[in-house]
Amino acid sequence: MTQVDVLLGLQWGDEGKGKIVDVLSPQYDLIARFQGGPNAGHTLEFDGKKFVLNTIPSGIFNEKTMNLIGNGVVIDPIILKRELDNLRAAGHDPVGKGKLVLARKAHLILPTHQLLDAANEQKMGAGKIGSTLKGIGPTYMDKTGRNGIRVGDTTLPDFKERYEKLVQKHKEILSHYEFEYDLAEKEAKFFEAIEFIKSIPHVDSEHFVNGYLKEGKKVLAEGAQGALLDVDFGSYPFVTSSNTTTAGACTGLGIAPNKVGDVYGIFKAYCTRVGGGPFPTELFDETGETLRAVGHEFGATTGRARRCGWIDLPALRYAIMLNGVTELIMMKADVLDGFDTIYACTHYEHDGQTIDYMPYDIITVQPKPVLKAIEGWKTDLTGITSTAQIPAQLNAYIEFLEKELEVPIKFLSVGPDRKQTLTLK
Ligand code: GDP
Ligand code: IMO
Ligand code: MG
Helix, strand or coil: CCCEEEEEECCCCCCCHHHHHHHHHHHCCEEEECCECCCCCEEEEECCEEEEECCCCCCCCCCCCEEEECCCEEECHHHHHHHHHHHHHCCCCCCCCCCEEEECCCEECCHHHHHHHHHHHHHHHHHCCCCCCCCHHHHHHHHHCCCCCEHHHHHCCCHHHHHHHHHHHHHHHHCCCCCCCCCHHHHHHHHHHHHHHCCCCEECHHHHHHHHHHCCCCEEEECCCCHHHCCCCCCCCCCCCCCCCHHHHHHHHCCCHHHEEEEEEEEECCEEECCCCCCCCECCCHHHHHHHHHCCCECCCCCCECEEECEEHHHHHHHHHHHCCCEEEEECHHHHCCCCEEEEEEEEEECCEEECCCCCCCCCCCCEEEEEEEECCCCCCCCCCCHHHCCHHHHHHHHHHHHHHCCCEEEEECCCECCCEEECC
């Protein structure tokens, strides 16, 4: 029997998961998204084309790979339909080719979930989470509150009544906010999209994935967001509403923990965050602006500018521990090409003491990062195709990180294209 490899983000999301899943997908029979929803934006580039996927797993461009949207994902039918319509217009039809299936137990994002997200954020004012406003939090709340509507419900005769019952509840909650809304147009689109998603095969993801393993087939679980946005272990309450860590792959697909194989942890050679919340190594100066400009650090889903800073090793060590990472993948090294000196946060200082973990109350207690200077490589990495071309200073940075993090770096990414990926080990 084979095991499920897991690939997930170790920072605050947008590490480059989509690109690497696409690169690795030829080695797998099944790619399975296990949590999150269309708050994700996973970018893939190849043959001069660029695609951003929100709900659909990043394995769809590989002819032989099956793709599953697992039970742990929350699905907005309108967005899923739009994603598939756009793909079809670009000549890709995973549904027509039988390359995409949906978990019956995945929960649906209703238009009113989005309204609740927006009403809540509006009320929070300056203290808002900075949600993507895709309705993620309210949908997971209805899931754990046992009110939710699932993909499998769409084929039941009383689907409409179930929908109306939940919407009524949402309207009652919305009446407590000073929030104006118009539901009619969204609702019409929602029901059109529901009809469409009925045409995608519905499966029990637990049986589906375990069936693949029994047949000795290879499965890769694709994470969304990142470890520091995990609802339990992230910078709460500035987090998303799912478990973004390896454990989330077990509950989000229906696989036992002993079925987890390799865990690929992805990180940027620096660090970014979009939305509110603590970010100890954030740079508010010109250097931060340079990282944003060179790295095109603007959200794939919302277009918002991403906050930028240096790599945070205590945070990465924490993420590695939580996820049981067996191999690291370093992304966007090319963004640092122009720097004479780069920096890595090795630990924090707080109250005159040295600490190497994020304090519980990281919102009011702001740990001061202690930075180590590292010589830059001042070389254009974007065209390199072999490890022999890696400049000595970058090799030194890689060695330094491997020593600090105690996990080998297996892949190095030097540009957004599929081809700009080097295998180090
Ligand atoms: P994801 O959410 O983890 O899949 O990441 P996003 O797609 O949101 O953000 C990563 C961004 O960086 C996308 O615009 C990618 O095209 C781009 N990208 C990925 N790898 C590299 C790289 O090695 N270098 C550069 N310059 N860009 C990259
Ligand atoms: P990918 O998969 C980066 C952030 C939002 C906000 C917080 C909560 O592309 O890496 P939510 O909409 O979940 O209620 O927002 O989480 N966030 C992400 N940041 N990448 C993502 O996904 C994100 N998904 C959510 O900006 O701070
Ligand atoms: Mg993203």
